[in-house]
Amino acid sequence: MKNLFKLFSIIILIITSNSNSFAAEKVEYLKTDWSFKGLFGKFDRASLQRGYQVYTEVCASCHSMKYLSYRNLAEPGGPEFSEAQAKAIAASFEVTDGPNSDGEMFTRPGKLSDKFVMPYENVKAAQAANGGAYPPDMSVLVKARGGGVDYIYSLLQGYEEAPSNVSLDDGVYYNKYMYGNKIRMAAPLSDGLVEYGDGTNATVEQMSKDVTTFLMWSAEPHLESRHQMGFKAIVYLIILTVLVYFSMKRIWSRVESEV
Amino acid sequence: MSDHDYRPKSKVGQWFNDRLPLLTLANHLTDYPTPKNLNYWWTFGGILTFCLITQIVTGLTLAMHYIAHADMAFESVEHIMRDVNYGWLIRYIHANGASMFFLAVYIHIFRSLFYGSYKAPREIIWIIGIIIYLLMMAAAFMGYVLPWGQMSFWGATVITNLFSAIPLVGEGIVTWLWGGYSVDNPTLTRFFTLHYLIPFLILGLVVLHIWALHVPGNNNPVGIDIKKPSKDTVPFHPYIVIKDGFALLMFMIVFAFFVFYAPNILGHADNYIEANPMVTPAHIVPEWYLLPFYAILRSVPDKLLGVVAMLSAILILAVLPWLDTSKIRSAVFRPLYKQFYWILVADVLILGYVGAMPAEGLYLLIARVATAYYFLHFLVILPVLGFKEKTLPVPLSITEPVLGGSPNLAAARNKESKIE
Numbered sequence: 001m002k003n004l005f006k007l008f009s010i011i012i013l014i015i016t017s018n019s020n021s022f023a024a025e026k027v028e029y030l031k032t033d034w035s036f037k038g039l040f041g042k043f044d045r046a047s048l049q050r051g052y053q054v055y056t057e058v059c060a061s062c063h064s065m066k067y068l069s070y071r072n073l074a075e076p077g078g079p080e081f082s083e084a085q086a087k088a089i090a091a092s093f094e095v096t097d098g099p100n101s102d103g104e105m106f107t108r109p110g111k112l113s114d115k116f117v118m119p120y121e122n123v124k125a126a127q128a129a130n131g132g133a134y135p136p137d138m139s140v141l142v143k144a145r146g147g148g149v150d151y152i153y154s155l156l157q158g159y160e161e162a163p164s165n166v167s168l169d170d171g172v173y174y175n176k177y178m179y180g181n182k183i184r185m186a187a188p189l190s191d192g193l194v195e196y197g198d199g200t201n202a203t204v205e206q207m208s209k210d211v212t213t214f215l216m217w218s219a220e221p222h223l224e225s226r227h228q229m230g231f232k233a234i235v236y237l238i239i240l241t242v243l244v245y246f247s248m249k250r251i252w253s254r255v256e257s258e259v
Numbered sequence: 260m261s262d263h264d265y266r267p268k269s270k271v272g273q274w275f276n277d278r279l280p281l282l283t284l285a286n287h288l289t290d291y292p293t294p295k296n297l298n299y300w301w302t303f304g305g306i307l308t309f310c311l312i313t314q315i316v317t318g319l320t321l322a323m324h325y326i327a328h329a330d331m332a333f334e335s336v337e338h339i340m341r342d343v344n345y346g347w348l349i350r351y352i353h354a355n356g357a358s359m360f361f362l363a364v365y366i367h368i369f370r371s372l373f374y375g376s377y378k379a380p381r382e383i384i385w386i387i388g389i390i391i392y393l394l395m396m397a398a399a400f401m402g403y404v405l406p407w408g409q410m411s412f413w414g415a416t417v418i419t420n421l422f423s424a425i426p427l428v429g430e431g432i433v434t435w436l437w438g439g440y441s442v443d444n445p446t447l448t449r450f451f452t453l454h455y456l457i458p459f460l461i462l463g464l465v466v467l468h469i470w471a472l473h474v475p476g477n478n479n480p481v482g483i484d485i486k487k488p489s490k491d492t493v494p495f496h497p498y499i500v501i502k503d504g505f506a507l508l509m510f511m512i513v514f515a516f517f518v519f520y521a522p523n524i525l526g527h528a529d530n531y532i533e534a535n536p537m538v539t540p541a542h543i544v545p546e547w548y549l550l551p552f553y554a555i556l557r558s559v560p561d562k563l564l565g566v567v568a569m570l571s572a573i574l575i576l577a578v579l580p581w582l583d584t585s586k587i588r589s590a591v592f593r594p595l596y597k598q599f600y601w602i603l604v605a606d607v608l609i610l611g612y613v614g615a616m617p618a619e620g621l622y623l624l625i626a627r628v629a630t631a632y633y634f635l636h637f638l639v640i641l642p643v644l645g646f647k648e649k650t651l652p653v654p655l656s657i658t659e660p661v662l663g664g665s666p667n668l669a670a671a672r673n674k675e676s677k678i679e
Binding site for chain 1: 295334337340341347348351493497498501502504505508509511512515516518519520522523528529531532541
């Protein structure tokens, strides 16, 4: 029994250290206390709402979020805007629809069922507008980067003057946390760039945290129910295991053998 | 076996059983005499059956929502994760289930190596097991391609390209596998078809695996042949059923931890980037369970020989019953083999580790040494050890725990050798 546990933990250790090994080679990421980590981790609603504001006022001018719909903003476990608020948000976007009965495409205000409107028509248009670099879609961005939320959070605050031995082309910036340290996105945040409705001071650090929280939710919209269900499932399994253990002991007491 | 005499009690049961002896089968499965000293390493057979069924059930559900098309596969996976009811749960069970399946199969295989379960008369069980393992790897590889992320695409490109190492026809075979001149939509649709098919082939082979097991019966930690049924055995139900159930529940706790709290830790971040034939990821790495073989592949400088080495590393297991010349099954009574066994375990873990690292410098050197040792173990150490090793005295039965201390041991030995 003991050996079994030992082997399990060794294997799990090896597996997990393997998958993290690439991230470990790079610089230490900035840390902050994420409310959504841990057994009971939940999103901070206010932070998600502020994060949406940062996304929509800053990021959305270049980065799409094509797998999200406006209805998601009002769904439980997310920013939980009221339905009226989400409807208003959707209606503030122009959506291309059609063709109508005349065969023409037309624009109309967005509805809850619409996907987030994309900043560019297509990848080529996005590249053309950004010096050849494609601003990645942000729907699952935190899951698509080795360091996850810590990486995104650090990257947003990682802009520095390039060291003298690094030469940068036009439109390329130096970032401490970027792979290869060169990034085509100019520092997107500066203190006071957005004005939070709830009066929170919009420092770069605060905005980074809020928008990263929002991105975590957009990548894992069911994170809260996953954590809740996981806790119940594991508690249930542990209780059942204990009961089965005692039944097993009872049954095996009929034969002279150890279990 | 006693179950041939089985007759159902009810008239209807008898009528049915005379025409299709399913009740006889059920009786055989419940009464099946099992060595009573099986330890927890023996519970992984049942755990693996659970894994297979879990993969099939979740896989069927996913297939109802997944779209096997290069332009829509990635999006349909996101649709499953976001909009399908509990789609995230089903997908995370399926994705982590593959890892848990391999974790269990490696424990199962290494248990067999430790206790010599592959030796006569269980060679066929072992060989069927190796075929199942090969099919599992094929299924897992193709399954990893389906989300159509960057690692899916480039993993598929690297692995299918291995066939181009075959002289003369290699390039042609690769084009044929791809259904075109690169990994693309035709590749995805055929991988989906095969990924759907293979689990059912595995299921069939599992039936054969268990059937072949039920002919000689289970090996056991002492590794001796036992009389069945006897004082050394217990009926499968309820003794083994409850013990397997207990171990399965413990396994499910670990499984649940991954599904609910670390669902992406075993995967690669790049697979959340949609496949892009124009951008190659910095490191192309397979899933963790294929890493030891990936390390062997990369440790050989020649492409063809690398592929040959990788395939031989797996196929060599199929002839293991004849490479291991020792008559004693269990490593408990083989002091030298026991040490080499643990060195092999370490060797495979090291191969797995360097498989995840870039193939250069020290990593490459370690990979080469570990690859050489892997083959040395099977081709030299095992055959020689059978002749050279001084084994410990083996007890005559499970209930006789004394190793050579019993006064009637020598007498019983003599009797046994006469029977032989």
